[in-house]
Amino acid sequence: MATTLTAVEINCETGEVTERPLTAEEISANEAAKAQAEADAQAAEAEAQAKAEAKASALAKLAALGLTEEEAKAIAG
Amino acid sequence: MAITYKLIASTVTTGSSVTFSSIPATYTDLVIRASVGPEGFYNPSFDQFVRLWITTNASSGLISGTYIQGNGTTALSARETETSWWQAGIFTQSNANSANSVSSVEVYIPNYLNTSSKVMFANTTQENNTANGDTTRVGDYAGLTRSTSAITSITMIGTYAGIPAGSSFYLYGIKNS
Numbered sequence: 001m002a003t004t005l006t007a008v009e010i011n012c013e014t015g016e017v018t019e020r021p022l023t024a025e026e027i028s029a030n031e032a033a034k035a036q037a038e039a040d041a042q043a044a045e046a047e048a049q050a051k052a053e054a055k056a057s058a059l060a061k062l063a064a065l066g067l068t069e070e071e072a073k074a075i076a077g
Numbered sequence: 078m079a080i081t082y083k084l085i086a087s088t089v090t091t092g093s094s095v096t097f098s099s100i101p102a103t104y105t106d107l108v109i110r111a112s113v114g115p116e117g118f119y120n121p122s123f124d125q126f127v128r129l130w131i132t133t134n135a136s137s138g139l140i141s142g143t144y145i146q147g148n149g150t151t152a153l154s155a156r157e158t159e160t161s162w163w164q165a166g167i168f169t170q171s172n173a174n175s176a177n178s179v180s181s182v183e184v185y186i187p188n189y190l191n192t193s194s195k196v197m198f199a200n201t202t203q204e205n206n207t208a209n210g211d212t213t214r215v216g217d218y219a220g221l222t223r224s225t226s227a228i229t230s231i232t233m234i235g236t237y238a239g240i241p242a243g244s245s246f247y248l249y250g251i252k253n254s
Contacts, residue, residue: 010098012098
């Protein structure tokens with residue numbers, strides 16, 4: 001469980017590995033960027049999930065009307 | 078026979094972020110392989126998948142990306158544009174199942190010295206040793222950075238709680254001859 005925010009940097013030329021606490025500015029910048037990216041990703045995934053659920057609901061209703069699964073999928077796409 | 082696939086650097090980390098800096102300009106392509114886990118982490122505030130985010134050259138240049146993910150039942154696809162961080166995978170889950178979570182990620186960056194936009198590709202697998210199938214995912218990710226500088230550093234972070242301790246990151250260089 002990560003509690004202290006630290007940055008690990010590996011210098012590929014020298015092989016030196018440094019670990020240091022993130023500065024307040026780095027934490028703020030990273031959190032803002034991550035929060036925005038995370039929000040975007042969750043919104044996109046929620047939209048995709050809603051579409052999938054709507055399609056499943058439509059297929060179920062078509063099946064209730066007596067259509068075969070193949071016929072229902074032909075209509076719902 | 079010339080060696081065309083060479084380990085540049087690696088680390089087993091306890092940090093919240095991992096940066097490969099001063100990447101030499103002596104290769105054609107770059108590959109990152111990451112093994113995350115076996116110990117995940119539990120953050121009760123966030124019952125969410127933890128995404129792996131990547132940026133290059135300290136977030137210089139806007140990034141866009143498209144990805145598909147599946148968990149065996151549901152598939153989804155989404156696109157992100159004009160961001161500083163590229164989503165390159167899901168590597169664990171920040172809930173009680175995380176202790177059983179193991180993930181691997183491979184990132185491929187061809188022509189990283191290009192001075193126009195550069196593309197990036199990643200695939201990830203995430204598996205939990207539980208009966209709950211929703212806790213596993215696989216995904217493919219495509220990204221593009223519009224930075225016009227050669228890539229000299231790559232930084233990786235995880236959403237919410239960072240990167241699980243003990244995770245391994247390897248940076249390889251590929252030469253075309």
